[in-house]
Amino acid sequence: MSIPWLVQVDIVAAFSLLGFILITIPLYWHLEAWNVGCVLYIFWIGTQSLFQFINSVVWRDNAINWAPVWCDITTHFTIGSSIGVCCASLVINRRLYHIANISTVSISRSDKRRNMVTDLAIGVGIPIVSMCLYWVYQGHRFDILEGVGCTEEFPNSFLAYLLYFTWPIVIGLVSATYCILTLRAFFKRRRDFSTLVASNNNLTFNRYFRLMGLAAIEVLFTIPLSTYNIVENARTPIYPFRGFADLHFWFSRVDQRSALSWRSEPATVAAVHFKQWTVIGCALLFFLFFGMAEEARKHYRLALSSVAKRVGLSTFEKGTGFSSTGSGFKPTTSGFGRITIPTFVQRSTRRGSMDSFSDRLSTNISISDAIDEKGAATYSPVESSAGSSTFIASPVDTEKGVSPQESLPPVSLPPVSFPPPPRAYDPESPTRREADVPASVRPHSIDMV
Template structure:
């Protein structure tokens, strides 16, 4: 049974939005790794998916020219993205070729800057030139199709083939040459390649081969699809006889609007529009499968999930895997509070010596006001600190439970080896056992 037209439009719009979201997920770590080719790929295909979604929402059930400036911008972006994705694949293959043929492990800053400018000239410069040449073979301003939105319009002239339609073929051939040379160099110089991978934190074997796989697939599909597009255009529409720009630009500012019933009466136009809609969606999903499901991507997802969980107070598994932690004051598998012991002291300026990693359950004012004076402490002059439950027997006798943990029984720890001068003012944080020092703040 055929799907109703409006339902099909909603499905196309939903997948366009999904493609934009999926391809945008790996953007951060590609920016962090300075992968210019992948960033350009995300920009062109992600922008195309987003524009499709907006167009389908605006012109879901009408073909009224309600946003002419938007259509002027987006039709030219469509021209640029058709060339931009091919150029992004070329940038990726070119970078992989230079990595496989590098003669030195490190590169100077000038070399990196030169490579960056070259990649940007290829990935952005070529599409911009293609947009600038669009005026010479453009028929009129643009067309609006119900359920699709605004699209560029140009007659089937030889200028269109020369200045736009055939460009992916030479770009794809150059990219395929780089890809072949990269594979050849990789197998011939594997040892030096291993040294390069060991010295580069932003590139690993898995990421390298994923980049190569993405670029190779783009090359394999770019040239055949371009040839198929040319053959279909010649079969469906005859070559328009070029009589000069005056004839080509006759009534140049007009906008043709077509209802869904009108343009869907042509099976050839239906195939063209389906290919136009689903090609960027497929490229976006393909990119996400290569980079959005990798190991480093899963690590980013876990970090993001943990960060969000901490902000909203949801309990998550800690890194050690021994228990759960949350933003509340209770920790561990149960709800029992760890017994806290505080050494007696009468000096009021001693709170400055508390480590910022100690438990925040301790009330400094209560300790200073409620603890009695002890002659044995008068000569120590030490700062107030959390004493170890495994200190010497004398030190344990001078310890009392914290005022905020009076409901917790004192644990009778076994007698440890005698510690030299446990009340020394120079006592370091290393004397505090790891069971308290490492879980003082994490378990709050």
């Protein structure tokens, strides 16, 4: 069952937008690490994906020349990006080769500057030259295909093969040479490889192998796909070159073709689909290598936590309990939090028999863990006194040396409640003046609590 034409256009537009979003996600940390090859790869493929999405939306069901200047820019950029991706792969392979064959741990600033200038000359200079040379073999201004948008136009002449079709093959062969030499150096110096990678502050061991894998796949696909493109174009008749006056005749015209017209030509359909899905495939391939890595997941967690804190949503952090900025809870060391019950410790100071019934009892209360973030006590000794028991001994038995447990059976006091003290208790202060128990259970006392 064939997919309807407009549905195919929407699928290409959706995947082009998805490719643009995914390939731009790792851009920040590649800029931070000064990975020139990866930044150039993101620039060429990401921008081409964005242009492809815009063209698919604007010219989804029409072939009207809405924006001539826009079409001039995008057609020239398409020529440059098709060669710029190969140049970015060459920059990556060249850098990996120099890292694998480095003889000194430290690199001077002048060497770094020289390497960056060389990388930019390869990754930006060569594509710009190819854009300028496009005029040499260009037939007329551009074409507009319904459902595709602005496309470059040039006849199938030997100038096109010389200045456009063969460039990816030549660059791919140079990249393949660097890739083979890099693998050879790696197996030769694999014992010292960790030290070599550590000499580069912006490169880790795993990132090096991801770069190598991306560059190797680019090399493996660049040469076969470029060869296939040449074979497909060779099936059409070769345009004889009779001079630039003939080649550029009526140079400013714009051919506007409906979907019914250009889709009736199998060679044109194959060329359009090849160009569209090659860009999408390169974007998804880059994201699989660098968008799912450990440093990428770390940035995702940081971004998610930042957004959650801004909107007040709850988050779970490793090693902590539940936290919510909106409800006032803080991360805890376990999932259930810490709950500390205040302890009542009686001092071991010897007193007289009558002092046992006085109001000068010493109690050590620990409530440090029961204070919330606002400084208010969340636990009161009054609330926990319901389950406590107090043992009272007779003064006569105490003077005779009889223990309280032998003289009287334990008496369990009923639950009592009283308001909290007006000020916090200081363990270093003199003996407390407040009563520990109500006057009703204290003999020989008429104080009222």
